[in-house]
Amino acid sequence: MKLSKEAVLQQANKVCKNTLMETLNIEMIDFGKDFLVARMPVNSRVYQPDGVLHGGATAALAESVGSFASNIFVDSDKFFVRGIEITANHIKSVKDGYVYAKATFLHKGRTTQLLDIRVTDDEDNLISICKLSTISLPKK
Structure with missing residues (x-):
């Protein structure tokens, strides 16, 4: 059965309860054939000491x-996914609103995946460029 x-x-979003994603108010908001988009509010919860979005x-x-x-x-009935490496280049600061992260696949292998993640603000300004490697491991 294919879900809507x-x-x-x-x-x-339901599985994010009681996790870091809930703490940071990260919400999955859109997806398509080869992408997923999430957003996170920019507020004091995610600030660094000088009042802008923390790179972490x-x-x-x-x-x-x-x-x-x-x-x-x-x-996901047969495999679980873990991140194995992330890089982030921060380009611009943000003080308020939302940031949006769009993950697209550069490589979608059976065992490893490589994703390009572009983080933008409410005006679609590029904030950060990230690369994430994940691994799919069999469930025992």
Whole structure:
């Protein structure tokens, strides 16, 4: 049975309860054939001391959306996904609003996946560019 787009997003957000994603208010908001989009509010919860978005929060957003994307596109009854490496280049600061992370596949292998994650603000300005490698491992 194939789930609707809304059902997949609802399920993804439901499993975020009592996790870092809930703490940072990360929400999955859109997906398609080869991408997933999440958003996170920019407020004091994710600030660094001088009142702008913390790079670590941006990396957490990127890893969350990238890992979820890999998980959506593998057989989660047989495999689980783990992030194995993330890089982040921060280009611009943000003080308020939302940031959006769009994860797209550069490589979708049976065992490893490589994702490009672009983080933008409410005006579609590029904030960060991230790369995430994930691995799909068999469930025992």
